[in-house]
Amino acid sequence: MKKSPLPVQTIRGSDKQVCGKEGLVKLLRWHFGYADFRGTQLDAIQAVLSGRDCFCLMPTGAGKSMCYQIPALAKPGIVLVVSPLIVLALSYDQENQVMALKEKGIAAEYLSSTQTSDVKNKIHEDLDSGKPSVRLLYVTPELISTLGFMSKLTKIYTRGLLNLIAIDEAHCISSWGHDFRPSYRKLSSLRSRLPNVPILALTATAVPKVQQDVMESLCLQNPLVLKSSFNRPNIYYEVRYKDLLVDAYADLSDLLKSYGDVCGIVYCLERTTCDDLSAHLSKSGISCAAYHAGLNNKVRTSVLDNWISSKIQVVVATVAFGYDRLLNSTVIGPFFVLFTLFLHLHIL
Numbered sequence: 518m519k520k521s522p523l524p525v526q527t528i529r530g531s532d533k534q535v536c537g538k539e540g541l542v543k544l545l546r547w548h549f550g551y552a553d554f555r556g557t558q559l560d561a562i563q564a565v566l567s568g569r570d571c572f573c574l575m576p577t578g579a580g581k582s583m584c585y586q587i588p589a590l591a592k593p594g595i596v597l598v599v600s601p602l603i604v605l606a607l608s609y610d611q612e613n614q615v616m617a618l619k620e621k622g623i624a625a626e627y628l629s630s631t632q633t634s635d636v637k638n639k640i641h642e643d644l645d646s647g648k649p650s651v652r653l654l655y656v657t658p659e660l661i662s663t664l665g666f667m668s669k670l671t672k673i674y675t676r677g678l679l680n681l682i683a684i685d686e687a688h689c690i691s692s693w694g695h696d697f698r699p700s701y702r703k704l705s706s707l708r709s710r711l712p713n714v715p716i717l718a719l720t721a722t723a724v725p726k727v728q729q730d731v732m733e734s735l736c737l738q739n740p741l742v743l744k745s746s747f748n749r750p751n752i753y754y755e756v757r758y759k760d761l762l763v764d765a766y767a768d769l770s771d772l773l774k775s776y777g778d779v780c781g782i783v784y785c786l787e788r789t790t791c792d793d794l795s796a797h798l799s800k801s802g803i804s805c806a807a808y809h810a811g812l813n814n815k816v817r818t819s820v821l822d823n824w825i826s827s828k829i830q831v832v833v834a835t836v837a838f839g840y841d842r843l844l845n846s847t848v849i850g851p852f853f854v855l856f857t858l859f860l861h862l863h864i865l
């Protein structure tokens with residue numbers, strides 16, 4: 518349901534007004550309906566709103582997005598969110614995030630190669646106008662590294678309209694990290710090109726060496742470093758020995774059925790295993806589909822859509838199925854079960 522007139526801030530308040538806990542909690546309640554901030558969210562938000570850089574290490578699903586979404590509502594101007602749109606599931610998540618924000622009446626847009634030129638032109642026109650209406654702009658690191666976009670950003674910056682740069686999945690900037698992306702390296706120029714704009718680096722996966730590398734590469738100055746606990750009491754591992762099972766397929770099928778109406782992902786190492794297992798499970802009455810890089814985009818999108826909308830219960834996938842993102846999906850929430858280890862041990 519859409520909310521009408523939103524109290525998005527339109528005038529510059531004093532730091533105390535903008536950063537005060539009471540006002541920020543009000544924004545959170547009004548726009549998102551949550552009672553209070555979680556973990557270190559408020560610290561991160563207050564740091565960036567006061568102009569300080571921040572490195573924020575939070576587990577997947579802890580609510581990192583809120584750390585840049587609330588600042589976008591607290592001050593007039595634009596929050597730039599740099600996020601990698603590597604695989605289908607990630608870009609899907611990005612689109613969903615922007616759609617969900619728009620539903621709440623928050624002016625959010627994303628720029629990616631998947632959009633039509635009409636849509637992109639509209640966003641560029643808004644950015645070029647003296648008074649852009651967009652509050653949250655999601656872009657790829659690749660776009661940041663283009664001269665045209667950088668000069669656009671510089672113009673917005675010189676007009677005093679760039680409030681915050683949030684770097685999502687910030688570990689991608691580190692060549693020590695498991696997800697290193699060369700295009701992220703180019704983000705190191707943001708500090709010199711757009712000085713005085715606070716930078717918020719967000720990640721769920723940085724070991725100390727990567728953390729240091731991220732902070733140095735982004736030239737963070739005296740950042741507030743926030744690290745949350747990674748204990749996830751809702752996740753547990755169970756190991757079953759394949760040799761001790763009469764029929765591993767039947768065992769898996771029974772296990773899936775025993776969870777009732779929940780949705781799950783079964784991870785396999787190979788594409789052919791996904792196809793075979795999906796066929797087996799379908800025969801035993803489980804609504805499922807395979808997902809791997811060998812399938813074309815159309816099929817993959819439809820499997821993802823069907824799974825998210827609960828038309829199918831189980832996806833049998835390789836890691837091509839955006840592991841981290843889907844684990845967090847708000848749509849799936851508590852009804853999500855992951856069977857990764859089981860399959861590795863039993864079926865392969």
Ligand SMILES: Nc1ncnc2c1ncn2[C@@H]1O[C@H](COP(=O)(O)OP(=O)(O)OP(=O)(O)O)[C@@H](O)[C@H]1O
Pocket residue numbers: 551552553554555558575576577578579580581582583721841842845847
């Ligand atoms: N203070 C809060 N109270 C309750 N729910 C919250 C709060 N902040 C965020 N959430 C919800 O938590 C869910 C996960 O948030 P989000 O997607 O931002 O996590 P994340 O840490 O960015 O995950 P990822 O590592 O996948 O990027 C979302 O549904 C979000 O609306």
